[in-house]
Amino acid sequence: MKIDINQRILSAHDAKTAQNKHLLAAKRIVTINLMGSPGAGKTSLLEGVMSLLSPELRVGVIEGDLFTTKDAERVAALGIPAVQINTRGACHLDGSMMEGALAQLSLDEIDLLIIENIGNLVCPAEFDLGEDFRLCLLSVTEGEDKITKYPLMFKDANAVVLNKVDLLPYVDFGLEQFYQDLTLLNPQVSILEVSCRTTAGLPELADWIKQCVAAKRQEMAIASIQEKG
Amino acid sequence: MKIDINQRILSAHDAKTAQNKHLLAAKRIVTINLMGSPGAGKTSLLEGVMSLLSPELRVGVIEGDLFTTKDAERVAALGIPAVQINTRGACHLDGSMMEGALAQLSLDEIDLLIIENIGNLVCPAEFDLGEDFRLCLLSVTEGEDKITKYPLMFKDANAVVLNKVDLLPYVDFGLEQFYQDLTLLNPQVSILEVSCRTTAGLPELADWIKQCVAAKRQEMAIASIQEKG
Numbered sequence: 237m238k239i240d241i242n243q244r245i246l247s248a249h250d251a252k253t254a255q256n257k258h259l260l261a262a263k264r265i266v267t268i269n270l271m272g273s274p275g276a277g278k279t280s281l282l283e284g285v286m287s288l289l290s291p292e293l294r295v296g297v298i299e300g301d302l303f304t305t306k307d308a309e310r311v312a313a314l315g316i317p318a319v320q321i322n323t324r325g326a327c328h329l330d331g332s333m334m335e336g337a338l339a340q341l342s343l344d345e346i347d348l349l350i351i352e353n354i355g356n357l358v359c360p361a362e363f364d365l366g367e368d369f370r371l372c373l374l375s376v377t378e379g380e381d382k383i384t385k386y387p388l389m390f391k392d393a394n395a396v397v398l399n400k401v402d403l404l405p406y407v408d409f410g411l412e413q414f415y416q417d418l419t420l421l422n423p424q425v426s427i428l429e430v431s432c433r434t435t436a437g438l439p440e441l442a443d444w445i446k447q448c449v450a451a452k453r454q455e456m457a458i459a460s461i462q463e464k465g
Numbered sequence: 466m467k468i469d470i471n472q473r474i475l476s477a478h479d480a481k482t483a484q485n486k487h488l489l490a491a492k493r494i495v496t497i498n499l500m501g502s503p504g505a506g507k508t509s510l511l512e513g514v515m516s517l518l519s520p521e522l523r524v525g526v527i528e529g530d531l532f533t534t535k536d537a538e539r540v541a542a543l544g545i546p547a548v549q550i551n552t553r554g555a556c557h558l559d560g561s562m563m564e565g566a567l568a569q570l571s572l573d574e575i576d577l578l579i580i581e582n583i584g585n586l587v588c589p590a591e592f593d594l595g596e597d598f599r600l601c602l603l604s605v606t607e608g609e610d611k612i613t614k615y616p617l618m619f620k621d622a623n624a625v626v627l628n629k630v631d632l633l634p635y636v637d638f639g640l641e642q643f644y645q646d647l648t649l650l651n652p653q654v655s656i657l658e659v660s661c662r663t664t665a666g667l668p669e670l671a672d673w674i675k676q677c678v679a680a681k682r683q684e685m686a687i688a689s690i691q692e693k694g
Contacts, residue, residue, distance in 0.1 A: 303613075303616060326587075327585070355502075355615075358531065358555075359585075375504070385503070403636070
């Protein structure tokens with residue numbers, strides 16, 4: 237019975253997600269789903285990397301949060317189009333919420349859409365939002381054991397960004413264990429070390445994002461030629 | 466429809482929780498539900514406070530985790546009876562899981578049961594596990610904005626423990642804003658500052674726990690006399 241209920245919720249979500257994905261592809265928008273714990277630094281990461289992505293990329297942001305509009309306000313303060321989704325207590329974003337947010341963005345003016353998911357290492361991992369890339373953020377203050385304790389979050393990530401590396405001297409983070417566990421769980425993952433506070437590593441992260449966008453756009457262009465042919 | 470499904474899941478949970486609560490009361494066990502983000506320091510808190518609670522209190526621990534048994538092993542290494550619940554990916558503990566875990570503990574040998582919930586600021590807040598007290602842990606590295614962003618977690622807490630205060634000089638945590646937002650949201654809450662790393666504040670936390678246990682036991686004793694009378 238429990239499985240039936242979950243399947244029904246998931247299949248409604250999947251139908252909306254397929255529709256959103258189709259719309260994003262038609263607009264040639266590349267999408268990144270940014271996930272991590274509360275306080276891992278997701279919004280700070282967006283604030284830090286945004287100026288490094290322009291002028292090449294026109295970025296739009298969807299901000300997921302339970303109740304407040306604080307994060308969308310922080311991103312909008314940078315002059316970036318940002319839409320806030322308030323889940324009113326729900327623990328992840330889903331296809332219907334995404335549909336509503338996409339309707340509020342000028343999609344013709346966006347190359348890259350970044351979705352900042354709810355701060356949660358559990359539930360968001362199970363909901364594909366139609367993204368092209370998954371970027372998971374972990375901060376050194378959370379501990380290296382999070383990789384093995386929340387494997388669903390980290391096993392499908394295209395990149396894991398280790399944040400707050402400026403605090404490494406003050407915490408007991410097992411850096412070697414982190415690399416070992418993560419590459420065992422997800423051998424293809426890109427791993428980047430950053431500090432949003434000092435800005436260390438943010439240029440490399442911006443390069444990684446640009447490379448992802450370029451690769452995806454090439455893929456889209458080839459698909460478009462094949463469709464026409 | 467969605468509401469119906471949720472109500473059905475919740476009412477099955479509630480029935481189990483009522484049953485667990487009855488069992489715990491019959492055994493005169495006081496229960497604390499310990500919640501917080503991944504990496505807030507829940508298990509470290511248990512490790513730090515445990516020796517300060519004995520010999521007055523005989524403690525048992527239920528450890529919630531998605532997949533691993535790491536946390537229960539850490540607690541058991543202290544000689545404390547600990548049962549691991551693996552939710553296999555689920556984002557919170559519920560009444561049925563609690564029932565299974567309680568069956569594995571020698572309840573006649575426990576005065577205080579601490580339940581370490583799944584690392585998650587969202588979902589566990591909605592599931593009463595029959596606890597007498599809710600203890601929510603927030604670390605300074607997560608940011609003071611978590612109080613207003615995750616209000617369901619903090620508004621019903623009996624105590625909020627602010628962890629990692631040794632890192633305050635190295636992070637941008639708004640301590641004043643934290644106190645202001647938290648006491649506005651939850652005027653009755655006890656607030657304790659600790660560092661599990663330096664052990665600062667742990668004796669005060671142990672005292673708070675002992676006072677809670679003493680108060681609840683007195684309440685239980687009075688209820689028992691009234692029942693007999």
